[in-house]
Amino acid sequence: MTVLNAVREVQIPLIAALLFGACGTKLMRAMRTGSMEEGLGPTALFPTRMRTPLALVMCVIEFGLATGLIVTAGRLGHGAPATCIRLGAGLMFLVATSALIELRAAKPDVGCGCFGDFSTAPVSGRTLARSGLLSVAALSTIGLPAVTEPRSGAHLGQLLAIMAVELIVLGALSPELGEGLIRLGYSEPCELRAMSAERTLAALRRSKAWRRHSGLITSYEPTDMWRELCWRYVVFPASCQDRASEVVFAIFLTQRRPTIHAALIDAVTSGPLPWPVYQAGLRRRSQLAPALTAGVLAAPTNSAGHDMPLSSDL
Amino acid sequence: MPSGQTVRACCDRCAGAEGSAAAAIVARRRLLKAAVFPSRSGQPVTVYQPERPRSRFIRLPAARSPHSSETEAEPPEPARSGSGFADTGHLPRAVSGMVLDVSPQVLVLGDAGDEQRFTLTPDAVAWRGGQLEPTALRPGDHAVVRLHPSSRQTADRIWANIGRVTGIITERSGSRLVVSEGATRKPRVVAIQPRAIGRIQVRFPSLEPGYLIDIIGLRRDDELDGMIPATSQPAYPAARLPTPPLVSGHVPDSIAGSATWHEPGDEPPGVLGVCYPALDPETGCAEEAESGQTDGFARMPYLAIGSVLRVRNECTNLDCMLPVTGCAPVARLFNDRCVTCGTSPRGRIADLTMASFVALGGELDRGCFNATITIGE
Numbered sequence: 001m002t003v004l005n006a007v008r009e010v011q012i013p014l015i016a017a018l019l020f021g022a023c024g025t026k027l028m029r030a031m032r033t034g035s036m037e038e039g040l041g042p043t044a045l046f047p048t049r050m051r052t053p054l055a056l057v058m059c060v061i062e063f064g065l066a067t068g069l070i071v072t073a074g075r076l077g078h079g080a081p082a083t084c085i086r087l088g089a090g091l092m093f094l095v096a097t098s099a100l101i102e103l104r105a106a107k108p109d110v111g112c113g114c115f116g117d118f119s120t121a122p123v124s125g126r127t128l129a130r131s132g133l134l135s136v137a138a139l140s141t142i143g144l145p146a147v148t149e150p151r152s153g154a155h156l157g158q159l160l161a162i163m164a165v166e167l168i169v170l171g172a173l174s175p176e177l178g179e180g181l182i183r184l185g186y187s188e189p190c191e192l193r194a195m196s197a198e199r200t201l202a203a204l205r206r207s208k209a210w211r212r213h214s215g216l217i218t219s220y221e222p223t224d225m226w227r228e229l230c231w232r233y234v235v236f237p238a239s240c241q242d243r244a245s246e247v248v249f250a251i252f253l254t255q256r257r258p259t260i261h262a263a264l265i266d267a268v269t270s271g272p273l274p275w276p277v278y279q280a281g282l283r284r285r286s287q288l289a290p291a292l293t294a295g296v297l298a299a300p301t302n303s304a305g306h307d308m309p310l311s312s313d314l
Numbered sequence: 315m316p317s318g319q320t321v322r323a324c325c326d327r328c329a330g331a332e333g334s335a336a337a338a339i340v341a342r343r344r345l346l347k348a349a350v351f352p353s354r355s356g357q358p359v360t361v362y363q364p365e366r367p368r369s370r371f372i373r374l375p376a377a378r379s380p381h382s383s384e385t386e387a388e389p390p391e392p393a394r395s396g397s398g399f400a401d402t403g404h405l406p407r408a409v410s411g412m413v414l415d416v417s418p419q420v421l422v423l424g425d426a427g428d429e430q431r432f433t434l435t436p437d438a439v440a441w442r443g444g445q446l447e448p449t450a451l452r453p454g455d456h457a458v459v460r461l462h463p464s465s466r467q468t469a470d471r472i473w474a475n476i477g478r479v480t481g482i483i484t485e486r487s488g489s490r491l492v493v494s495e496g497a498t499r500k501p502r503v504v505a506i507q508p509r510a511i512g513r514i515q516v517r518f519p520s521l522e523p524g525y526l527i528d529i530i531g532l533r534r535d536d537e538l539d540g541m542i543p544a545t546s547q548p549a550y551p552a553a554r555l556p557t558p559p560l561v562s563g564h565v566p567d568s569i570a571g572s573a574t575w576h577e578p579g580d581e582p583p584g585v586l587g588v589c590y591p592a593l594d595p596e597t598g599c600a601e602e603a604e605s606g607q608t609d610g611f612a613r614m615p616y617l618a619i620g621s622v623l624r625v626r627n628e629c630t631n632l633d634c635m636l637p638v639t640g641c642a643p644v645a646r647l648f649n650d651r652c653v654t655c656g657t658s659p660r661g662r663i664a665d666l667t668m669a670s671f672v673a674l675g676g677e678l679d680r681g682c683f684n685a686t687i688t689i690g691e
Contacts, residue, residue: 117557189565189615192613192616194595197596226619227594227597227617227618228616229689233343233346233347250347250350250351261351262350263346263350271345
């Protein structure tokens, strides 16, 4: 009986935490999308105009029940108020289970929406089992005596162990857990990663490739810039042996120390030109404004490979 | 009554009235990229510069009539050999123009003083709101003609006055809709025909402002008589796109999905190119502001104007390389499937110009074909 009572005691904070979480994630989703009409979860079964009010009602109910469960767990509100709240929570999960069964039949591609954006996976048997389990858990708390502080360390350990086991069971029944873990460790492929042009330019201007070729560049502002897959191409006007030319940089879009390739091309024909040969230590005087290039020109240079038509620097 | 709205200026990413600038960008960027990565292709630099036709005709050089002033819209010879571009001589070609005369054997297209004759085969089919005999075409109809692969003087397929509106409904008044096709395009008015309202509403149950629509029909002045639903309507409003699924790992070079077509708008009618749904948001373009969506339903690798795609029609096995000439702000909002030959594994991956779509063997009245695009060739 003691263990059973301990199991029943654990349900109250657990269900309350889940309800707070469900309400919070739904609100976050609504704030992100600016609406609740999108139709995720059982609200998708209703006409569009009814979805927002229904979702709001759902949020309010979840928040109210979670607060009520916490407030009435102890001596305050013990008795009829606590029973009403716990019965309400149990009924809500029963209704939710029925709605999910209906949703699964009517719209098998729609997620349950239980935890907002995390619950986009179609309703499965696991989702239904979790909802059913929670309804049983909530109903099991009816008639539970007022929850008090743990009597001893052993009692506390028992409560924590039960809670851990139940969390594991709930986690196993929650498709959202996998989704959450994926998002935590998710790294977008570079082809899909948005990266600002300013950041790319800043990385370029810190690079060895820039220091090596900035002497040819005549304008600090690029004349063209575009992106293709993982590379951003930046074109600067340049002058090489009094010939109008351009320096093209290809910068790999990564967060740190991007790989950079560069080529010197003829401004008229767009054909590749050989890099000019510099004498070590006698770098060609930059045509850029001194204020812009002072730091760049002061950087150590390496003339090796300057006669090659292209370069690649880390 | 619905009416059009103010038109925004077109940005340089669009192959619009200033399409020659876009063509120059395409060619130049390709050269610069080849200069930086000369060893990637393992072959000489290839330049593809889409021509901007001066007239509405599109033909190969061999088909040029002595009296005409047509220019080719097919990819011209690359600057150097070893291009890898499709031999467009093997592709059916698209010609567009006004019908001057039609008989059971000959179709005459052109403008005053500039006409072109095409032989009609017995199995040539025309479309003007529905299948009909070519002889049912009327002088004054604007026709898009696909030429027979074996002969450039033979018409294979004819579409008369065909138009398409793909966008977001902004106004509704009875059966008339105002549709926004993006910030750089003029809002379009669609008048849904009474005889088509049933079939359209089956596929587009929410003909309300904010929802997406894609209708094929007959062009009449500035309006479109909506007749055929080109797809099924997404359940979500355009402003509330579902969260795109996460993509991890390496993005494949080839992506299979649905290729659609769009009306030329400000583009030259014969331009060969593709509007791509995922241009680099950093480039900045007026379309972004209109739709409010920088990401589409399905994530696709970012490209830019001038990137070249190999587009393959999986239904006809025809393919060719096309430059990205614009962005497709509306196409990326759809999460539909093309079912022309099987079901495409994902939604819209390319929004082709009319000429490209027809040249790749697409049927304009079907709205899409199953396609595979290959990036980075």
